Amino acid sequence: MAQKVVDAVKAKFGDAVVATSSEHGDEVITVKRDKLLAIAAFLKDDPAMSFEVPVFVTAIDLAHWQPLGRRGAPDEGTRPAYDAEASDGLRFEVCYQLRSLKHRHRLRVKVQLKETDTKLPSLTPLWAGFNWQERETFDMYGIRFDGHPDLRRIYLYDEFVGYPLRKDYPKDKRQPLVRRPDLVGDH
Amino acid sequence: MLELITSKLEDAANWGRKFSLFSYPFVTACCGMEFMSVAAPKYDIARFGAEFPRFSPRQSDLLMIVGTITEKQGPALRRVWEQMAEPKWVIAFGVCASTGGFYQNYHAMPGADQVVPVDVYIPGCPPRPEQVLDALIMLQDRVQRGDGHSQIRLKREKIMLAAANAEE
Numbered sequence: 001m002a003q004k005v006v007d008a009v010k011a012k013f014g015d016a017v018v019a020t021s022s023e024h025g026d027e028v029i030t031v032k033r034d035k036l037l038a039i040a041a042f043l044k045d046d047p048a049m050s051f052e053v054p055v056f057v058t059a060i061d062l063a064h065w066q067p068l069g070r071r072g073a074p075d076e077g078t079r080p081a082y083d084a085e086a087s088d089g090l091r092f093e094v095c096y097q098l099r100s101l102k103h104r105h106r107l108r109v110k111v112q113l114k115e116t117d118t119k120l121p122s123l124t125p126l127w128a129g130f131n132w133q134e135r136e137t138f139d140m141y142g143i144r145f146d147g148h149p150d151l152r153r154i155y156l157y158d159e160f161v162g163y164p165l166r167k168d169y170p171k172d173k174r175q176p177l178v179r180r181p182d183l184v185g186d187h
Numbered sequence: 188m189l190e191l192i193t194s195k196l197e198d199a200a201n202w203g204r205k206f207s208l209f210s211y212p213f214v215t216a217c218c219g220m221e222f223m224s225v226a227a228p229k230y231d232i233a234r235f236g237a238e239f240p241r242f243s244p245r246q247s248d249l250l251m252i253v254g255t256i257t258e259k260q261g262p263a264l265r266r267v268w269e270q271m272a273e274p275k276w277v278i279a280f281g282v283c284a285s286t287g288g289f290y291q292n293y294h295a296m297p298g299a300d301q302v303v304p305v306d307v308y309i310p311g312c313p314p315r316p317e318q319v320l321d322a323l324i325m326l327q328d329r330v331q332r333g334d335g336h337s338q339i340r341l342k343r344e345k346i347m348l349a350a351a352n353a354e355e
Contacts, residue, residue, distance in 0.1 A: 164294070174258065177258055179302065180301065
């Protein structure tokens, strides 16, 4: 049903749409980063689109990702390390889910980011509901949203170093704030 | 002779303490449901003299850590424990409070005993109310024997003070 939306975006922005796909009936478009703001404004304001509900924003770390057919054993030891060259330097996908109550259609907008340059324009000025979710994405993945009114950690404490949902964050690494003084030493 | 009297006095005080535990429920997660069940009439923790949940740590002497403790909560938990009246006891309620449970990651503390000394650990996810009552009886034994963490610490401090005074 949202195929109309995909066609409209493609017709209006042409090359800015890198790829489109359909996941279980949900339309997905991948767009270029420098056109994200224009496309988002079009999706929100055009009467035929009118995506007024910001459902969620999150990121995907593709560091160990392989296409479905090539997926090997799930064992961690056999996972290939992140190969920046093979993946063209692309590592993160930021993913916005939008919904229109008026037209009852929905659309997922993705932007691909390089490992070395994790910036993209914030959509909080358009949908205030993305404010805390963009902060969460920053907190967990270190994606920097330009133009966000208050981009700082939301779940974790300020002393935390690194971004825990990145695939290269060690799963058993802990950053305690406080420990028992009587346990330190030879107990 | 004096030693005998003070030790008997301590026994009597401990007997009183074990039947009037004032609990502070530090409830963070789903174990809280089981805690409510224990406190409610069906399992009725009041039968063991611990019926009064106080919602200020300053009025309580039993800290029940009910649920997962995250690293971010650590300072708050430590502060609650420091504010409680002496002598005080701590129960880790459920496997998350005891060891971190199935959380092995960046945010979960591997057991509340990283931050405060724990007297009795209750396993289970969540534990059955019977296990909680069992743990309470174990804690009562411990209170009576006088070997809870804070009781031992207070005794040690008293001995150190006496030794320092004798030296002078």
